[in-house]
Amino acid sequence: MEIEVVGFYPNAKKTKGGCIGTMQIYIIDFDMDIRGVCVLKNGSKYHFFLPHMRSTDGTNSRYPAINFANPERHKAFNRDLKAVAMAFMIEEEKALKAAQKS
Numbered sequence: 001m002e003i004e005v006v007g008f009y010p011n012a013k014k015t016k017g018g019c020i021g022t023m024q025i026y027i028i029d030f031d032m033d034i035r036g037v038c039v040l041k042n043g044s045k046y047h048f049f050l051p052h053m054r055s056t057d058g059t060n061s062r063y064p065a066i067n068f069a070n071p072e073r074h075k076a077f078n079r080d081l082k083a084v085a086m087a088f089m090i091e092e093e094k095a096l097k098a099a100q101k102s
Contacts, residue, residue, distance in 0.1 A: 001073075001080045002028040005088040008039065023048070023085060027077070034066060037081075039089065046089045048081060 003025055010021035023037040036051040055061040068074035 001076050003077075003080050003084045004028060005085060006033075008088070008092055018042070023088075025081065025085070037085070039085070046086055048085050 006024040006026050008021055008023050011019065017038075018040045019038045020041050021039050022035070023039050024033070024035045025037055026033050034051070038049040038051075040047040040049070051065040052062045053065055055063065068077060
């Protein structure tokens with residue numbers, strides 16, 4: 001699945017959940033634009049979470065706002081998103097460090 005990162009939008013301040021910002025992605029194969037992909041950083045690793053909704057019944061359940069009906073396609077999407085987004089964030093981090101040095 002061909003995925004392109006359109007942009008990363010860092011949070012202005014630290015958040016409770018550890019989300020360092022959000023990402024906008026474009027799925028070329030489906031002409032689909034997704035905004036609000038949460039980016040978390042734990043040590044040197046990045047984690048990516050698709051937009052979701054919380055339950056309104058008081059439980060701590062999350063429901064995806066975006067889900068492919070075909071489980072194999074959804075698995076492939078998650079795998080490809082992780083690879084593309086991870087590479088993007090590593091380059092973004094390098095650029096930020098280089099800008100801070102100059």
